Amino acid sequence: MENLQEFIYINDLLVIYGKTLTEKQQVIMESYYVFNLSLQEIATNLGISKAGVSDAIKVSIKHLENLENIVGHLAYKNKTENLLAKIEEETTDEHIKKLLSEDQDGI
Secondary structure (H helix, E strand, O other): OOOHHHHHHHHHHHHHHHOOOOOHHHHHHHHHHHOOOHHOOOOOOOOOHHHHHHHHHHHHHHHHHHHHHOOOOHHHHHHHHHHHHHHHHHOOOOHHHHHHHHHHOOO
């Protein structure tokens, strides 16, 4: 399996762009990335080959990454969260820190 950062990245892309995948791609991606099923388990559950599952994951990831390259929602979200964290870290006003920490949940 991929390293943790890549795994988190794909999960984030799934949350943002997952509905643009076909229904079967969504099932495969959620099975693999959300429910942590193996390729063989997914293949057995769906009645397709292990290679078919692997190919579907590769195609889906490429689709999600292409959307991110076009739209850039995840990059914008991460940049905004990092900026808020930096502001919160550098400010000494406790009231502002509290407001920033509460607002981050809505991003």
